[in-house]
Amino acid sequence: MGETAMAHSAMVTYTSMIALLALCPPFVILLWHTMVHADGSVLNTFNYLKQQGLLNGFKSVWPTPSIIAWKIIACFGAFEAFLQLALPGKRFEGPISPAGNVPIYKANGLQAYTVTLITYLGLWWFEIFDPSIVYDHLGEIYSALVVGSLVFCIFLYLKGHVAPSSTDSGSSGNPIVDFYWGMELYPRIGKNFDIKVFTNCRFGMMSWAVLAMTYCFKQYEHNGKVADSMLIYTILTLAYVTKFFLWESGYWCTMDIAHDRAGFYICWGCLVWVPSIYTSPGMYLVNHPVNLGTQLALSILLAGILCIYINYDCDRQRQEFRRTNGKCSIWGRPPSKIVATYVTAKGETKTSLLLTSGWWGLARHFHYIPEILAAFFWTVPALFNHFLPYFYVIFLTILLFDRAKRDDDRCSSKYGKYWKLYCNKVPSRVIPWLY
Numbered sequence: 001m002g003e004t005a006m007a008h009s010a011m012v013t014y015t016s017m018i019a020l021l022a023l024c025p026p027f028v029i030l031l032w033h034t035m036v037h038a039d040g041s042v043l044n045t046f047n048y049l050k051q052q053g054l055l056n057g058f059k060s061v062w063p064t065p066s067i068i069a070w071k072i073i074a075c076f077g078a079f080e081a082f083l084q085l086a087l088p089g090k091r092f093e094g095p096i097s098p099a100g101n102v103p104i105y106k107a108n109g110l111q112a113y114t115v116t117l118i119t120y121l122g123l124w125w126f127e128i129f130d131p132s133i134v135y136d137h138l139g140e141i142y143s144a145l146v147v148g149s150l151v152f153c154i155f156l157y158l159k160g161h162v163a164p165s166s167t168d169s170g171s172s173g174n175p176i177v178d179f180y181w182g183m184e185l186y187p188r189i190g191k192n193f194d195i196k197v198f199t200n201c202r203f204g205m206m207s208w209a210v211l212a213m214t215y216c217f218k219q220y221e222h223n224g225k226v227a228d229s230m231l232i233y234t235i236l237t238l239a240y241v242t243k244f245f246l247w248e249s250g251y252w253c254t255m256d257i258a259h260d261r262a263g264f265y266i267c268w269g270c271l272v273w274v275p276s277i278y279t280s281p282g283m284y285l286v287n288h289p290v291n292l293g294t295q296l297a298l299s300i301l302l303a304g305i306l307c308i309y310i311n312y313d314c315d316r317q318r319q320e321f322r323r324t325n326g327k328c329s330i331w332g333r334p335p336s337k338i339v340a341t342y343v344t345a346k347g348e349t350k351t352s353l354l355l356t357s358g359w360w361g362l363a364r365h366f367h368y369i370p371e372i373l374a375a376f377f378w379t380v381p382a383l384f385n386h387f388l389p390y391f392y393v394i395f396l397t398i399l400l401f402d403r404a405k406r407d408d409d410r411c412s413s414k415y416g417k418y419w420k421l422y423c424n425k426v427p428s429r430v431i432p433w434l435y
Contacts, residue, residue, distance in 0.1 A: 017180045021264060025146045026058065028276045031388070032139050033061040035283045040386040065144035069137050073144055076210070079119075080202040083112040085193060092249045095258050099167040100346045103186050105194065109201055109248035113241070116206055117213070124217060131217040134210075135286065142276050149271040153179065153264045156195070160184045169261075182263025196262050201251070204270030205244055208278050212237040215282035219289060227289035228297040229381035233282050236304040236378035243312045250319045255407055277392055281379040284389045290381055297381075304377030307370040314359040314367035321355045330358040338425065340418035354418070356425045363428035365404040372397050404430050 030045060038044040049057035089108025096102055123129035134141070160169055160183020168185035171178050187195040216234045220226050244251065251257065260266050292300070320328050326337050336357035343349055359366050375393045382389040408429060412419045429435055 014176070017176060021176075021180060024268075024273065025150070026062075028142050028146060028272055029062050029139070030058075031276060031280060031391070032142050032283070034388055035280060036138065036287070037061075040284050040288060040388055042386075042388055063139040063143050065147060066137060066140040068133070069140035069144045070148075072134060072137065072141060073148065076207070077203060080112065080116070080206055081193070081198060083115055084108070084198060084202050087111045087115070092252065094252050096344065096350065097166075097168045097185060097258070098345050100344050100348060101166050101168055101186070103166075103194075103252075105197065105249065105252055106192070107249045109245040112202060113206065113209070113245040117209065117238075120210055120213060130221075131214045132221050134214045135218040138283075142272070145272045145275065149268045150264075152271065153268050156187060156262050156267060157183060159187060178263070180264045182261030182266065185259075185261050187262045196257055196266065197252070199262070199267045200256060200270045201245075201248055204274035205241055207275040209238055209241040211275060211279040212241075212282050215279070215286050219286050222286070223289060227285070228292050228294075229290035229383075230282070230285045232292070232297055232301050232304070232381045233285055233378050235301065236308070236374065237279075237282065239305060239308050240374055240378070243308055247312065247315050247319070250315050253319075253322075255403060255410075259410060277395060280392055281382055281389045284382055284386070288382065288385070290383055292381060300377055300380060304374055307374035307377060310359075310370040311367055311374060314370070317358045318355055318360060321353065326353045326355075330355070333357070336361065336425075338418055338422050340415045340422070342414050342416075342418075352415070354415075354422045356422065361426060362432040363430055364408065364423070364426050365400070365430045366428075366432065368400040368404060368430055372400060401430060 034040060034042060034045045038048065045061075048061075051057070052060060084106075087108040089106040089111065092105045092107045094103040094105060120131070124131050157175075157179050160178070161171070164184050165188040166184070166186050169183050169187075171183060172181070189195065212234050216226055216230055219230050256266060317330060321330065321335055321337075326335055328335060330336075335355055338354040338356060340352045340354055341349055342352065355361075363369075372393065375396050379389055379393055411422075415422070
């Protein structure tokens with residue numbers, strides 16, 4: 001029975017990987033086409049593909065990557081890579097890896113983010129570069145990213161086989177699994193250029209902020225004004241991305257960096273999925289300005305800011321707890337904690353502290369709730385004429401609930417009896433008293 005269940009589970013996982021590898025690239029293009037050329041209506045796109053025939057219709061909506069699209073991607077990527085290497089920043093040590101390595105980072109994300117936004121605003125203000133060009137060539141940019149990022153993932157796969165950057169690498173024996181999940185935990189080019197910091201933070205998250213501004217500029221150019229719905233979307237998005245870069249070194253201790261290897265799942269996702277799916281509510285609002293009125297707009301804004309703050313405070317609380325080795329105050333009291341020991345791949349015994357009070361006493365992954373609600377509040381200015389702007393919120397909910405389960409499974413394997421103690425003390429996984 002156990003072997004059959006395991007085989008079934010492996011088959012489901014394998015099938016899921018194949019499906020995502022095959023379906024994610026065309027979905028990005030279909031989402032862009034629907035938002036920009038089909039009035040945001042899934043039904044319009046469906047009817048068009050039905051009339052044209054699936055293959056011919058799809059060929060007609062898929063744009064060819066243009067020279068200007070490649071130039072925009074290359075300039076943005078090179079600029080962010082330069083900032084990552086050149087700007088000063090404090091030395092930051094990541095968590096000890098499964099193989100016992102300690103990755104070293106330069107924490108200069110907030111500086112890079114500030115320079116990027118000021119540069120982009122300056123290029124627009126002094127009429128050196130028109131951000132509308134990015135929106136007008138968005139389909140070609142996504143098309144180029146789809147292709148270019150697949151090539152980049154092949155490079156990561158080959159690098160993992162031929163020249164891994166650390167002992168935190170290896171093959172599962174299955175090339176599809178290796179390509180999807182990745183070979184290396186901390187791939188680098190040279191000693192200092194960390195590939196996952198670039199793909200996840202400096203390209204993916206940075207492009208989210210830049211595209212939010214781009215949609216705002218485009219609506220202003222098109223209508224001569226920016227609707228309050230677009231303003232709310234842009235302010236909340238920029239607030240969230242600002243929060244991310246304030247906390248970037250904390251992100252380096254999360255599953256994405258410290259546990260998930262660099263493959264299609266993480267790197268293609270950050271290079272393509274983030275700039276397209278994550279920015280889709282703003283993409284929709286460009287051609288669908290909604291006038292919310294002052295009272296509704298302010299209510300949405302305040303609710304969104306509150307959720308972003310709670311999400312930030314959750315991460316800040318845990319980071320402060322870790323930084324002080326538990327010698328801090330949580331909500332005015334000494335923290336409640338569990339001292340857990342575990343054994344590394346090298347056989348060394350290590351100790352971790354598990355926080356069981358404050359936000360982290362409500363649920364083991366409570367911080368995902370304000371993150372999902374924040375996404376809802378920067379999407380809801382689109383109102384409810386179409387379903388597609390809410391795809392990101394639905395996707396994010398599935399992603400984070402799946403991540404919570406994967407993290408729990410990993411921690412259970414790592415900490416054993418201490419994790420059972422932790423779960424007894426904090427029984428809810430994500431939603432307090434419900435799940």
